[in-house]
Structures are given as C-alpha cells and as structure tokens.
Amino acid sequence: MNTTQERIIIFDTTLRDGEQCPGATLNIDEKLTIAKQLARLGVDIIEAGFAFASPGDFEAVTKIAQLVGTEDGPVICSLARARQEDIKTAAQAIKPAAKGRIHTFIATSDIHLKYKLKKTKSEVLAIAEEMVAYAKTFTDDVEFSPEDAGRSEPEFLYQVLERAIAAGATTVNIPDTVGYTTPSEFGAIIQGIKENVPNIDKAIISVHGHNDLGLAVANFLEAVKNGARQLECTINGIGERAGNAALEELVMALYVRRQYFNPFLGRPIDSEKPLTNIDTRQIYKTSRLVSNLTGMLVQPNKAIVGTNAFAHESGIHQDGVLKNKLTYEIMDAQLIGLTENKIVLGKHSGRNAFRTRLRELGYELTDTELNKAFVRFKEIADKKKEISDWDLEAIVNDEIQQAPDLFRLELVQVSCGDNARPTATVTLRTPEGEELIDAAIGTGPVDAVYKAINRVINVPNQLIEFSVQSVTAGIDAIGEVTIRLKHENRVFFGHAANTDIIVASAQAYVNALNRLYAFLQNQQQQQQVVANN
Ligand code: KIV
Numbered sequence: 001m002n003t004t005q006e007r008i009i010i011f012d013t014t015l016r017d018g019e020q021c022p023g024a025t026l027n028i029d030e031k032l033t034i035a036k037q038l039a040r041l042g043v044d045i046i047e048a049g050f051a052f053a054s055p056g057d058f059e060a061v062t063k064i065a066q067l068v069g070t071e072d073g074p075v076i077c078s079l080a081r082a083r084q085e086d087i088k089t090a091a092q093a094i095k096p097a098a099k100g101r102i103h104t105f106i107a108t109s110d111i112h113l114k115y116k117l118k119k120t121k122s123e124v125l126a127i128a129e130e131m132v133a134y135a136k137t138f139t140d141d142v143e144f145s146p147e148d149a150g151r152s153e154p155e156f157l158y159q160v161l162e163r164a165i166a167a168g169a170t171t172v173n174i175p176d177t178v179g180y181t182t183p184s185e186f187g188a189i190i191q192g193i194k195e196n197v198p199n200i201d202k203a204i205i206s207v208h209g210h211n212d213l214g215l216a217v218a219n220f221l222e223a224v225k226n227g228a229r230q231l232e233c234t235i236n237g238i239g240e241r242a243g244n245a246a247l248e249e250l251v252m253a254l255y256v257r258r259q260y261f262n263p264f265l266g267r268p269i270d271s272e273k274p275l276t277n278i279d280t281r282q283i284y285k286t287s288r289l290v291s292n293l294t295g296m297l298v299q300p301n302k303a304i305v306g307t308n309a310f311a312h313e314s315g316i317h318q319d320g321v322l323k324n325k326l327t328y329e330i331m332d333a334q335l336i337g338l339t340e341n342k343i344v345l346g347k348h349s350g351r352n353a354f355r356t357r358l359r360e361l362g363y364e365l366t367d368t369e370l371n372k373a374f375v376r377f378k379e380i381a382d383k384k385k386e387i388s389d390w391d392l393e394a395i396v397n398d399e400i401q402q403a404p405d406l407f408r409l410e411l412v413q414v415s416c417g418d419n420a421r422p423t424a425t426v427t428l429r430t431p432e433g434e435e436l437i438d439a440a441i442g443t444g445p446v447d448a449v450y451k452a453i454n455r456v457i458n459v460p461n462q463l464i465e466f467s468v469q470s471v472t473a474g475i476d477a478i479g480e481v482t483i484r485l486k487h488e489n490r491v492f493f494g495h496a497a498n499t500d501i502i503v504a505s506a507q508a509y510v511n512a513l514n515r516l517y518a519f520l521q522n523q524q525q526q527q528q529v530v531a532n533n
C-alpha cells in the first residue's frame with residue numbers, strides 16, 4: 001500500500017457516475033470500447049457500473065471484467081449499495097477480473113439519514129461495518145463511501161470510517177456528493193480524517209466530487225495536498241447534474257505542476273517522475289471517443305480537451321508563441337496526443353495505408369470494424385480529396401459507434417433555397433426489411449428531413465438539442481451532427497459524420513430513433529416476461 005501512496009491512483013467512473021447523466025446511456029459494446037480505451041489511457045481502476053441496477057449493467061460489468069480486467073490491466077470495480085443483494089451481485093459481476101473491487105456506500109449526512117434512509121446514526125454505523133465485512137468475504141479489495149461526506153458531521157464521519165476500515169475497507173472514499181464544499185473546506189475534511197481516524201493508515205484515502213459550483217477539480221487538488229491518494233473522476237467531467245471532476249484536468253494539473261505537488265507526496269521537489277500512471281498522449285483520443293459515444297459535446301473552451309484549448313487567436317499571443325511557445329503555452333498539445341492535423345491519405349490510398357495510419361494514431365480495429373471504416377473512408381475520399389488525421393478519427397469514431405441497427409437510412413433528398421418550400425424525401429428500410437418512402441415540408445431542410453423520417457418511424461419524441469461541428473476547416477470539411485431527443489422524460493442521442501451535413505443530420509436522427517426504438521422494444525419484452533409469469 002505504501003508504494004501507491006507515493007503516487008496518485010486514478011479511479012475512472014465514466015462508465016458508472018459518468019453514464020448517470022441524462023441521455024449518456026451507453027450500450028454494452030460501447031461501454032466495452034470505452035473500457036478498452038481507458039485501459040490504454042492507463043487508469044488504475046475502472047468503475048464499470050452498478051451491477052445490481054439492471055441485467056444490462058450486470059452484463060456490462062461482467063464483460064469488462066472478462067475482457068479488460070486482465071492480470072496487467074486495471075482493477076475492475078462495481079458499485080453496490082450497502083445491502084447484501086447488491087454486494088453479492090457486484091461480486092458475481094467482477095468475478096472474471098484478475099483484480100476486482102467492490103465499492104459499497106451508505107449516506108452519512110444528517111439530511112440523508114433523516115429523509116432518505118430514515119435511519120439513526122447507530123443503525124448506519126452497524127450497516128456500514130456489516131456490509132464492508134460481507135463484501136470482504138468476496139474480495140480483499142473493498143472500497144467504502146460515506147455518501148454526502150461533504151455535508152456530514154465530522155465526528156460521525158470519523159466513526160463510520162474507523163468502523164469500515166476495521167471491517168476490512170482498503171480504500172475509504174470521501175464524496176462531495178452535491179458539489180457543495182470549497183477547496184479549503186474539502187482539504188480540511190481530509191486533514192481531519194487523517195488526524196482523527198485512528199486506523200486511517202490501513203486504507204487509501206480517495207475523493208469523489210461533483211461540479212455543481214465548478215469546484216470539483218480544485219477541491220481534489222487541495223485533497224491531494226492533505227493526503228488523498230485516489231481520485232475518482234470521469235472523462236470530460238461528464239456525470240450527474242454538473243458532472244464529476246474531469247480526469248484530464250486533474251492529470252494535467254498534476255503533471256504540469258508536479259514540482260508544486262511533489263513535496264505533498266514526499267518526493268524531492270524537482271522530481272520529474274509523473275504523479276500518475278496515465279499515458280497523457282491518450283487523453284485527447286479518449287475524450288473524443290467518450291464524447292462521440294455518449295453524445296455529450298465538449299465545450300470549445302473546456303480546459304485541456306476543448307477545441308480552443310491550444311488555439312491562439314489574438315495577434316499578440318500568436319506573435320509571442322511564434323517567438324517562443326512558452327510565452328503563452330504551459331503545455332505542449334502533443335502531450336495530450338493532439339497530433340498535428342496532417343493530410344495523410346487520399347482517394348487512391350489502399351486498405352493497408354488506411355490501417356497503418358490508424359495504428360499510428362493508436363486505433364486497433366477488429367477486421368469487421370476496419371472493413372466498415374474503410375468503406376466509409378472511400379466514400380468520403382471520393383468527395384473530399386485529402387483526408388487528414390482528424391477526418392480519420394471522425395470516420396473511425398462514427399463507425400465504431402454502436403447505435404442499434406434497426407431502421408436503415410437508404411436515401412435522403414432535399415430541395416430548398418430562397419423562395420422555396422424546404423421539402424425532403426427519405427427512404428428507410430425497416431427492421432423487417434421493408435422499404436418505406438415518405439416526404440414532408442419543413443421550415444428548413446433539416447426540419448423537412450426530420451418530419452419525413454417521423455412519418456416513417458412514427459415514435460413520438462421531442463428534439464431537444466441539435467448541433468453541427470466541423471471536423472476541419474475548409475468548404476469540404478466533414479460535419480459532425482449530434483442530436484438529443486426526449487421521449488417520456490428519457491433522453492436519447494444520435495451522432496453522425498458526413499461531408500453533407502443534411503445526410504449527417506438525417507443519420508444522427510435515425511441513430512437516436514433506433515436507440516429509442518430499441519429501448520421501447522426492450523420495455524415491451526420485459527412487460528411480456530412479467531405478464532407470462
Ligand atoms: O456522488 C456520490 O456520492 C457517489 C457515491 C456513490 C460515491 O457517486
């Protein structure tokens with residue numbers, strides 16, 4: 001345990017807490033794709049889900065444990081409430097992993113005890129102790145979280161932690177569940193725990209925090225200074241409400257300012273050794289993958305991974321950077337894997353060149369994925385003479401996205417312009433193979449296309465977000481469309497990329513409707529099972 005105390009452990013919860021944000025629901029294959037990339041990124045622990053929550057969650061945790069939880073891979077963790085059935089299910093789900101962890105939690109703040117749990121402090125103390133001991137019967141690696149620790153009475157927090165550690169918790173995680181604390185307060189909570197929990201030297205102190213006041217990353221860095229050695233974070237900071245602490249921000253803060261943080265970890269001040277095991281060159285790719293698969297766009301000015309994060313617009317800055325990069329840059333874009341956007345391939349490039357460049361960019365595709373992506377590449381290369389690295393990434397991300405293949409878009413045709421009524425015709429193939437054609441008039445070409453698609457698929461929904469982003473500059477750039485739609489309080493997203501933004505818009509919409517359609521089919525099947533029993 002002491003060896004890890006000298007560095008920071010990165011616990012990624014993109015697939016559990018991150019997936020809890022509206023509309024970010026991922027299917028099993030998408031979760032697996034992200035988990036594999038998280039392993040390449042070098043995270044220490046992947047919280048792969050909440051196994052008890054649904055059969056789908058259970059299957060996802062199990063599959064990730066089987067395929068990513070190898071001997072030299074990350075620890076695979078499942079969340080579990082402090083209840084026997086949750087813990088047992090979590091234990092079953094992580095079983096295939098070489099290294100598995102159960103993360104169990106119960107709330108400790110007065111407000112949660114009174115209104116949510118309706119339990120006394122002594123009842124919570126007993127449950128925490130009993131459930132940690134129960135989890136320990138399945139694995140040595142048990143993490144315990146007192147939920148809403150940020151608003152819990154310190155003396156009670158110390159008691160719960162002491163009992164959990166005595167029962168076998170090897171990590172105690174301190175969540176600022178509602179994102180309420182300030183950095184100095186959060187640091188003081190960690191210091192208080194170090195000073196007042198007698199057996200704290202037997203566990204790693206972890207932190208978990210939400211970004212309701214935009215303070216999660218700052219809170220974590222203060223926690224590190226006070227003894228926290230595990231950080232629970234998500235890619236792009238996605239998560240419940242305002243999200244979780246962003247992995248890329250924490251990792252790069254600890255990297256760029258390592259000389260500031262070194263002494264807090266007992267290292268020589270000028271040690272160059274990174275404080276985490278993260279391969280920073282994988283950060284940008286992981287960010288793009290998570291954004292594409294969850295449909296959660298990254299704001300352009302987002303630290304580290306936003307499209308403007310390394311752009312210099314003002315003349316004074318550009319002049320300074322040309323003379324010496326360090327005048328206005330505290331880190332090199334290549335550090336996070338932001339490659340120069342080189343023009344690499346064209347319409348005559350073959351499959352081998354395509355595969356080789358993808359490998360150089362760090363994408364290992366299966367044969368089926370490669371075949372699909374190559375067909376797309378050829379289609380795009382026909383329209384766009386020069387294909388750059390960023391185009392390749394857009395093609396690959398689009399192809400490996402796993403929206404259910406139910407309705408297929410076969411044709412989109414629009415007529416629009418000044419003094420014209422935007423009209424669209426679409427052809428879709430139904431899951432049963434039938435070809436359906438319809439047409440509609442709209443306020444603009446995209447509206448017309450969406451109305452035409454609605455006439456075919458006919459599932460009530462409300463479009464709540466529509467965004468188009470260009471992958472590169474230039475009139476022939478690939479446009480990426482992300483949409484979100486709502487059906488009875490559930491949000492579904494769709495994403496697609498094409499040089500024609502009307503086609504991308506149509507495909508993104510069909511992808512979102514396919515997710516919605518699959519959800520409804522699933523619901524119907526479950527109701528059928530209940531009725532048959
Ligand atoms: O925010 C929170 O408190 C959590 C716990 C389950 C750790 O996500």
Ligand code: ZN
Nearest residue numbers: 017177208240
């Ligand atoms: Zn959380």
